[in-house]
Amino acid sequence: MTIKGVNILPKEFFLKDDVTEIAQHLLGKIIVTQINDEYTTARIVETEAYDGTIDKACHAFPNKITRRTEVMFSEGGRSYVYLCYGIHHLFNIVTQVEGIPKAVLIRAVEPLEGKDIMKKRRKVNTDLQLTNGPGKAAQALGISTLHNDVILYQKNGIISIGCEMNNVNFEINVSTRIGVDYAGEDAKLPWRFYIKNNAYISKK
Template sequence: MHPPTRLPADFYQNDDVVAVARDLLGNYLVTCFDGQVTSGRIVETEAYRAPEDKACHAYGNRRTKRTEVMFSAGGVAYIYLCYGIHHLFNVVTGPEGSAHAVLIRAVEPADNIPLMLERRKMQNLKPQLTAGPGVMSMALGIRTDWTGHDMTAPDSLIWIEDRNGSPNEHGIASGPRIGVGYAGECADWPWRFWIPGSPWVSKG
């Protein structure tokens, strides 16, 4: 056993974003803002893959101010505002020049649950603390300001680490992604992954 460390750049730079989305399950998403660590075990993810995926913001390798960060080498954060309110957190994957990303949709709360409850203005620990991409980001203190942050740097303030919490014999479940009905045939691709039976997975 060794102390947990940040997942390395080559984990993220795998070109197979669907495999990365699966492999992220069971790892811990950690933030350390203002000296305060908060974290959770990743239980639900979705893969988005340019250029062929119509649900991906970089569909057709479209480069805009917003999507430019998705073309970075894997390991940086891609965070955007959804419905004017929610800060949705993704990890860019693949080699530089490809625009793939994994949306982290839900975590099982781990470190510093009191601070996460405070950020969410909640009194008691319930799945709704972190089950869903918008509320998860709020609990971890993640905002769009952090888009482009290199999570593989040794002094990064957002990172993902392996604590030997990988999914066990119950395996991994998959199905269509949430909220992408506009994406034509791509809407049916089973690119959402979750740990079956976990109460911390979003309801969709």
């Protein structure tokens, strides 16, 4: 299963029981989108883990099923896209076997192919401002709430996650998550992961 040199990850990648582990394994992986006949790719450089079973910061806490969160309860390997602040579309990757609501927020990516398309979508001209935040990354990749509950491991899917043939080495930094102060003690969980020294990290 290959799209232009990227191997699409199998469903099993998303089913491991530790969402923080998957959040780290997603670093360095490639997001491929083919939306409105426009092809873009980007490398994941920053992620956050959310666990609806124990984590107040997760929309699905405590195992709360609503129309918005129900996709998090489905089998891993699907998208969870929701509207934040009425403006920003945030892209998450659902993990775990069916019934366990956990997901990984894609907070930042490094643009690879289709930068001209990303600049058009974002209405900016500087590479560094293109994808260095969760709202910006989704917008640059053409992802919106229209793409909620999309299967990510299908060949020729509109959104898929892959890895490059030649693996690149990097160090992983860890911190608390951004913008979840409302979660009380859970805001202190060290569940944000990012590639050390990458230029496209959302915040220092």
